Amino acid sequence: MPEKRSVSIIVPNYNGKHLLEKYLPSAVVAAKKADIPFEVIVVDDASSDGSVDFLDSHFPEVKVLINPSNSGFSYTCNQGIKAAQNDLVMLLNSDVALEEDYFDRLWRYFDRPDTFGVMGQIINSKGKTEDTARMMAFQGLKFKATHFYYSANPEQWTPTAYLSGANALIDREKLLTLGGFDEIFSPFYVEDVDLSFRAWRLGWKCYYDHRAICHHEVSSTTKKHHTKKKLYPVLYRNKFMLQAIHLDGQDLWKWRLQLMFMEIIPRVLIGKWWILKAYSAYRNKQAEIARSKNNLKTLMKKHKGHKSLFDIKKEVFDTVKGY
Numbered sequence: 583m584p585e586k587r588s589v590s591i592i593v594p595n596y597n598g599k600h601l602l603e604k605y606l607p608s609a610v611v612a613a614k615k616a617d618i619p620f621e622v623i624v625v626d627d628a629s630s631d632g633s634v635d636f637l638d639s640h641f642p643e644v645k646v647l648i649n650p651s652n653s654g655f656s657y658t659c660n661q662g663i664k665a666a667q668n669d670l671v672m673l674l675n676s677d678v679a680l681e682e683d684y685f686d687r688l689w690r691y692f693d694r695p696d697t698f699g700v701m702g703q704i705i706n707s708k709g710k711t712e713d714t715a716r717m718m719a720f721q722g723l724k725f726k727a728t729h730f731y732y733s734a735n736p737e738q739w740t741p742t743a744y745l746s747g748a749n750a751l752i753d754r755e756k757l758l759t760l761g762g763f764d765e766i767f768s769p770f771y772v773e774d775v776d777l778s779f780r781a782w783r784l785g786w787k788c789y790y791d792h793r794a795i796c797h798h799e800v801s802s803t804t805k806k807h808h809t810k811k812k813l814y815p816v817l818y819r820n821k822f823m824l825q826a827i828h829l830d831g832q833d834l835w836k837w838r839l840q841l842m843f844m845e846i847i848p849r850v851l852i853g854k855w856w857i858l859k860a861y862s863a864y865r866n867k868q869a870e871i872a873r874s875k876n877n878l879k880t881l882m883k884k885h886k887g888h889k890s891l892f893d894i895k896k897e898v899f900d901t902v903k904g905y
Contacts, residue, residue: 583690584618584690584691584692584693585689585693586618587618587668587669587670587672587689587692588618588619588620588668588669588670589613589616589618589619589620589623589668589669589670589672589685590620590623590662590665590666590667590670590672590754591609591613591619591620591621591622591623591672591674592623592625592659592662592663592666592671592672592673592674593606593609593622593623593624593625593661593662593674593675593676593903594624594625594627594655594658594662594675594676594774595624595625595626595627595629595633595658595676596626596628596652596658597626597629597630597631597633597738597771597790598629598631598633598676598677598832599629599631599632599633599636600684601676601677601747601799602624602633602637602641602676603636603640603813604679605624605678605679606624606641606644606676608679608680608681608841609672609680610621610622610675610681610857611680611682611811612680612681612682612683612684612685613685613727615682615685615809616685616686618685619668620668621645621666621667621668622643622644622645623642623644623645623646623647623662623665623666624637624644624645624646624647624662624862625648625649625651625654625658625659626646626647626648626649626664626779627644627650627654627658627660628648628649628650628651628653628765634646634648637875638782643731647661647662647665647881649661652769652902653768653769654765654768654769654770654771655747655763655768655770655773656762656763656764656767656768656769656770656773657749657763657765657768658766659673659747659762659763659798659868660762660763660765661758663754663758663762664758664762665771665895666754668754669692669751669752669753669754670692670751670752670754671751671753672749672750672752672883673748673749673750673751673752674748674749675747675749675798677798677799678704678748678749678797678798678818679748679796679797679798680730681794681795681796681797683794684702684794684795684796685751685794686794687702687791687793687794688700688702688751688794689792691739691789691791692753694787696785696786696787697744697786697787697789698745698752698753698756698757698778698781698782698786698787698788699750699752699753699756699757699778699781699788699789699830700745700750700751700765700788700789700790700791700794701713701742701745701746701749701750701751701789701790701791701794702749702790702792702793702794702795702796703732703790703791703792703793703795703796704746704748704749704792704796704797704798705795705796705798706797706798707797707798707799709757711730712798713730713746713748713798714730714731714732714742714790715730715731715732715740715742715743715790716729716730716731716742716743716744716903717729717730717731717743717787717893717895717898717899718743718891718894718895718898718899719895720892720895722836722837722840722844723825723833723834723836723837723840724825724831724837724840724841724844724845725736725825725828725891725895727743727744727775731902732790732901733792734794736791736792736793739789739899739901740789740790740791740792740901741787741788741789741790741897741898741902742778742788742789742790742897742898743775743776743778743779743788743894743898744774744775744777744778744788745774745778745788747763747773747774747775747777748796748798749796749798750774756781756786759784759881759885760777760780760781760881761877762876763776763777764776764780764827766823766867766871766874767820767823767824769816770816771813771817771820771821772817772820772821772824773814773873775824776824776827776828779824779828779891779894780878780881782889782894782897783828783878783882783887783889783890783894784882784885784887785885785886785887785888785889799823799830809854814856814860815856815857815859815860815863816860816863817860817865818856818857818860818861818864819860819861819864819867821862822860822864823864823871823874825841825875826871826875827871827875827878828878828891828894829891830875830890838883845857846858846861881897
């Protein structure tokens with residue numbers, strides 16, 4: 583019988599009073615049904631919609647942390663991670679509802695000492711599967727983790743290239759070792775991919791369980807407060823930074839050429855000028871990128887980690903081939 587563990591549920595919030603009212607109860611119900619010690623920490627990112635007052639009056643048992651100014655997803659989650667007291671950290675978006683038995687299938691993963699974390703299936707508002715395990719793929723030296731898959735055998739241990747920040751259950755000590763999310767990716771996008779890649783590269787593993795189910799409104803918080811025109815430059819800047827942090831040597835130089843001739847110039851030629859804003863923002867982050875790379879190398883050396891992204895891809899793919 584897998585050992586149950588205590589859980590700190592961390593919910594970042596920005597002007598999501600209506601979402602907290604609708605979805606937060608599901609997290610409390612799931613934790614109570616699991617019969618575990620738990621705490622709920624909502625980190626408010628300088629909301630102006632009365633979220634904090636609502637929580638104080640309707641959820642007095644919830645610990646509320648308040649950012650002095652709007653600081654983005656990574657910073658907000660990190661405040662909750664630092665405050666967490668329990669064995670595991672559940673990163674949960676404010677627009678996600680957990681099914682009552684969400685935790686039941688997940689305990690077994692933490693019986694293995696090299697487990698970093700596990701996520702369940704995300705179903706969207708139309709009843710369709712939105713997120714499962716991710717397989718890595720390369721286009722030249724550009725890596726992607728957009729290929730979905732899951733095992734037909736629910737008992738199969740299914741590795742995933744990364745854990746979604748919307749519903750990931752993670753070993754707290756390992757999360758603290760990594761320093762939580764890298765705030766270079768603020769305000770949002772791909773910070774969960776980077777976190778998972780760093781975990782893999784230190785020798786830890788990320789898993790997916792298709793039987794643990796939650797429901798998601800599909801990025802309702804981000805899309806409500808930001809237009810597509812503003813989102814694209816941030817998304818692509820962060821994608822570029824992710825590549826630069828996790829590629830080294832000749833691979834990094836080759837990717838830089840690929841970036842210019844296969845992504846930047848082609849988009850400019852068809853009038854997608856926002857790509858220049860993304861590229862400029864990426865170029866302005868070189869000092870922070872170097873710092874993130876050095877921090878990762880230091881951790882890998884300390885923990886005897888040696889995996890590259892190519893190794894991660896092979897490990898996930900080889901596991902799936904064995905099904």
